[in-house]
Amino acid sequence: MSAAIEARGLVKRYGPVTAVDHVDLTVRTGDVYGYLGPNGAGKTTSLRMLLGLIRPDAGAAKLFGRDPLLEGARALDGVAGFVEAPRFYPYLSGRKNLELAAALDGGDAPERIDDALETVDLAKRSHDKLKGYSHGMKQRLGIAGALLRDPRLLLLDEPTTGLDPAGMRDMRALVHRLAENGLTVLLSSHLMDEVEDLCDRVAIVSRGRVVYEGALDELIASTAGRYTLRTTDDEAAAAIAARAFDVTVRAGGIEFAAEERAVAALTLELAQAGIGLLALVPRTATLEELFFRMTEGAAA
């Protein structure tokens, strides 16, 4: 079966600036895939290329095996979403905007309007003109517009940007629910907690390049084997530990990386030296730490 998204060697240049630099992405069916990067990293440009809105200078993207540039609207069958903020006609009501979208989708999309409005809690305000909608309501209407297409793949570009905490919580809950119901989701974001909360696979992008692509669990697990040690005599403990490992002494304790057996040996040595253990905490890096390590490392 084709991947939901398969992008190979995507490049987009704007004059001397390379916004997207040989990006490869593989989003498998069923993934909730985080596309994580700082502002200006090329996330939105990549999404535009995936949806066929802009032409890559090199490379190609396929959605369920179909290239939007070659197959036009056919390549977007089963695909929905929005790039940057969802945009609608301000002089039409929310419902009319959805009716327009549904008409351009054809099929049974018009029959989904009521359900979509219910899903995003906009049914009661659906007859209001869009210019009276808050940012959060427009974001939710964007999701409703996407759901009209009965998508199997949802592309969301920073869907919680500009929302208040309650709006962010609701949006994330909705994405959770959609993912649980079998949608493949590509979520572009610069919010680490959002990606950690929602996604199972990630691509981290920096300055137009993908610096990591893979399972989020594996990324975090790859940093396992680090420990923080606090003792009754940190200075002496650090001297003992330093015989076997590289150690860093911080205010919060001694940090080092080691295998489990070596850690066990160290605790015995400390006990023999009369040093009591206050805490020995295994540590994994947070996504945020990894993100900064990767993106700031790439920038350097």
Place this chain on the structure above:
Amino acid sequence: MSAHATDVARPREAAATRTTPRPGVRTVYAWEVRKLLAQKRTFIGFGCAVLVPLIFIASLLADDGGPEGIPFGDYVRESGLAIPLVGLFFGAFWFFPLITALVAGDIVATEDSNGTLKTILTRSVDRWQIFVAKVLAAFTYAFAALLLFVGVGLVLGGLIWGFDPLISLSGNQISLERSFLLLGATTLAYFLPTMAVASLAILLSTVTRNSAAAVVATLMLSLIMQLLGIVSALDFLRPYLLPTQFNAWQGLLRDPIDWAPVVRAAWVSALFAIPALAWAFTHFIRRDVAGG
């Protein structure tokens, strides 16, 4: 957000093949027209198309003078049918280019600046369908404005001065039925250069991505062509300029009908419209949609 309404988000089958028919150009066109009917700009255009003949008629009622030295100017108080013809003559200078450009110059650019182009381009219709629908919608608006302009002048003029037969430009009386028929044909002939102006406005709207720039540039183009038409050294150009084609209808009101200006209006207008639309189409199909 509602937790119970999840029908729209049910589990998906793997098959990606669409079984339902895709929307056609007619569907897109219908929505383009609905969008136009929801915009103030459209009604400003229509309002002007109603207001200008009203002002013209009011000025005729207020004063004994009248337009002199122009086709049908001497008959404005003899038959209501002469009112729209005089109006069309004056409208060619800037009025029709302006109200045509008001919508045609906006129809692509405003979607670009509002970001709604990306909204409609990520649905189940192809770019060419959207472009064709926009062109048809702009033409529909222009034709509706033209009909309003002629209709208001005809009805009010007729109610005030009667629906009497016209005197042709050759000096012969035309029967009432034929006068109405020729007025209809005149409107259609007038629509030819109007479509060409709309096409130029659509091109500018597509290429500049700026509604105001497209409207103003269309009007400027029209005025420049009028200026070229009055430069005696450029007399050879005059038959091929768009403003000249706005007067082609006068050939229909000669006895016998002089088809030459009408035929020329058709091909000259096509010479302006087809390349403009082809350019706009190519640009629209290939462009990056990164705005909004």
